[in-house]
Amino acid sequence: MSIITSRERLLQAAVEAFAEKGFTATTTRDIATRAGMSPAAVYVHHDTKESLLFTVSVEGHQAALAVIRTAAAIEGDHVARLRQMVREFSTWHAVNSRVGRIVQYEFDALTPEHRAEIADYRRQIERVMRDVLSAGVADGAFDVVDVPGTARAILSLSIDLVRWFSPRASTSAGDIAQLHAELAVRMTTPRSPS
């Protein structure tokens, strides 16, 4: 229990420090201070600052992957499924825009092995979207010529939120997510009713 708590406190402190100062300018001591721990205690969990960034990146990608997979598993037709996926994926990126920015902007600070592991999560997320589009094309629910390109474009709507979304803006995460879901349906469904 206390191990889980200090681990979470440490990751939270890392996110705060990376968001405020950037990965390069952050020291292990900064993170320790924010977490109310000694630098030695930090090393118990993470031997390098990069390993903290990697953990933040893995947990972020795992959470985003879980969100889109859960949405893809709902009962209902292809259009309802796509709408749910985009709505949930955009909401997640708006709500977690700070973690999302770190994970995207500091990607190059990861070791090559860690970058490869994160790239694999990204491919899994794209695969979920491609599979749903392909199934809908096979059933005639979707009219999509370039499935991989369209899958990526739909995901871009959500992912680019981390660059510009602000919780202080006039438009809520829910409204933006709803708009993205409708735009994704427009991008994929036949122009004339089939």
Place this chain on the structure above:
Amino acid sequence: MSIITSRERLLQAAVEAFAEKGFTATTTRDIATRAGMSPAAVYVHHDTKESLLFTVSVEGHQAALAVIRTAAAIEGDHVARLRQMVREFSTWHAVNSRVGRIVQYEFDALTPEHRAEIADYRRQIERVMRDVLSAGVADGAFDVVDVPGTARAILSLSIDLVRWFSPRASTSAGDIAQLHAELAVRMTTPRSPS
């Protein structure tokens, strides 16, 4: 003539250094060495490393704004105009993905005054897209309920390219730009022919 050349060489060296090491880890000496100049010569043009980042950001945003403005000024109907804008804006982001990444990922390293100036360029780019959508809605060529949200979503397709586009990938910048243009048309035109 020689002033322009050394200025461009300097900016090019800054882009290379920032792309490779990140803004924080780059020193003025790194940039000078890459440009084949003395650190003192760098200070003639830029008194701080931040001022180099700002110049790269301003020039990048000015170029992207010019590209979308030029496209928005073509003869033709609303759909042709939108298609041209998205095609050109996506092509620009794919071809300039390295500069685009620096400008996006290091945005927080700018001074507050410089961030405000860059944010203004972003608003101008959004305004060009919003104006074209609004004109099309007024004429019945477009069916868009949320013009600002949809304008942003269309721009996201292009901007998110800097995160994932690789000149070594199997899909060309031209093909991706063409797909984005078609998706933007789908996002904005009425579902049944008007």
